[in-house]
Amino acid sequence: MVPTDDRQMWQELGLDLEAHDGLLSVLGQAYEDVYLRQPNRPRAMEYFDFVVSQIHGLRVRELLQAKERGRKVVAAFCVFVPEEVVLAAGGVLIGLCGGAEVGFDLAEQYLPQATCPLIKSFFGFKLARLCPYIELADLVVGETTCDGKKKAYESFHTLAPVHVMELPQMKNPADRVLWRAELARFVDRIEALTGNRITDDALREAVGVVNAKRRALARLAALRSADPAPISGLDALLVNQISFYDDPERFTAKVHELCDELEERVARGQGVTARGAPRILVSGSPMAIPNWKVPHVIESCGAVVVGEESCVGSRNFRDLVDEGPADREALLDAIAERQLRIECACFTPNAERADTVARMARELGAHGVVHYNLSFCTPYAAEALRLDRQLRGQGIRMMRLETDYSQDQAQVRTRVEAFLEMLAME
């Protein structure tokens, strides 16, 4: 039986209760300061506020109850791990905790100091015993996106059961063959884990469920092109962050409820800022929950974030899996085909990304692009230099911002304010 008391549940999961209390109180305060004090929030954000308030409570209990009924929980933090496959085998896929400076001292016993904070964080959460999801997961799925993650998963093997998918670094025919083979190997692993054979029908249904989630997120993204923006960048980011944790079907329904309300707002010309407020597109490294620093700083300077060209953002939902195929192998082909359209900076070349950023900036009516990259995230840092020149060539202003999970809001704020002052001179 899953305990009805949260603390007992956490204790049984092996969390460090005292440190976990501290984490929850810091998070609660941060959420209040960053989220609950925003003006003009849509009413439908109540659901997402509730999910955050229960992020280590109800959702964890739901997953434990699902496990009691025989479902397996698979944890990952990359858009290349196919949720469709896990769902089709009767499993649940959830995102790992990785957005806060937790357990870095412990993580540095396994990782070089110059490792990106996202990686240090997921390690730190495990080592400091603060993430209920990693404790309840039956399998952690990694990938060979960047070198940091690749080597981190090597060490993570000693801490939890890990399956690593080899993501190719290019998108040539041979790479597609490799990735398709990796999908097949993943299917085998998931079937062995769950004891369920993935049938044609189950996979087709799962593709439909995940595509529906992507359509809902795409609908939300499109509504943000209105001026004034009907929702803050912080709230939209939160919805995207929660897409990695929540039950997919319930989540999809709630996102549509939110979008219905936003459509009414747009029709009335109502927004979170006055019409004409500076509009910013954020592009770059992922922002895992509770990493809200960059949009929080941007929006507390009076601008509004209108989009995220990010894995926690457009890369997660822009493309859909072709729902045409009837059989499982053809559906897996379609899943692989969609994934290899993702413009992750781990690929070389990755020229399409610059076109995407420019197109998003135009479609969303952004006045400027803030390129956000996590410290020591070499793939995005390298692309930023080129992207800056390419965007400038098209008359789009971009600022590079490199930061981590530390308390450097004042420095970040100076750069953001200066960028906004610069845009205002145009």
Added chain:
Amino acid sequence: MAAHVLGLDLGSSWSKAVLLDPDGRVVGRALRRTGIRFEDAARDLRDEVLSAAGVDRVGCTVATGYGRRNVPFADARRTEISCHAKGAYHFFPREMDVVDIGGQDNKIIHVRRDGTVANFLMNRKCAAGTGAFVEEIAHRLDIPLERIEALAEGATREITLSSFCTVFSATEVIKLIREGEEPENLCRGIFNSVIARVVEMGPLGEFIVMSGGVVAAFPIVAKIMAERTGAAVEVPPDPQFLGAFGAALVAREELGADP
């Protein structure tokens, strides 16, 4: 409305004030260590500059710098990027790169021909190549700050400290001392390093205006910048006050915009 205006630049190390009379002439300047209470530093500076000039009230106060949000009596705030650009453009109304070397950060601001900011770069967190770096290395060498420039003038060999980090640079200096390097060359090396850290931040154009406390205290850095880049390098009057002066110019505009 004719009134005096005040620009306050609350920097990480030093705070600066510039007072302009109704005709836009500088009639007062003050400088003090920022310390740990930005609010007190701002108030003391204002009081000091006003009483020295015999002025009772100002029509508008604009705050800039790291502590710009900690000045409760300011009428407006602007980042140091905009203020340095505005101050520099007042003296040099042309396209330029403003290089500001401050106590704890460096910035490059590309200003267009019309005075607007086209682009800017700031170093991240680290104090390498800033005023704090100069102070730290001089301290390691046990040479008073006011003597290092004179010593650097007598250098016979060019050294540039290679490290990105102030702390590691100090280690490098100790190694050079142990190897018997002349103090003159070491002092020159400090300034070479300051400029190297700026130049590696990003591309610089043909006309550079330098500001900040380091070029105010050690004009040699402007000479090294010119040698290193081949650019024409200019230093405005009172370069340490350029941010505060720019803030005061913003205050004049704000006042003009007032009904």
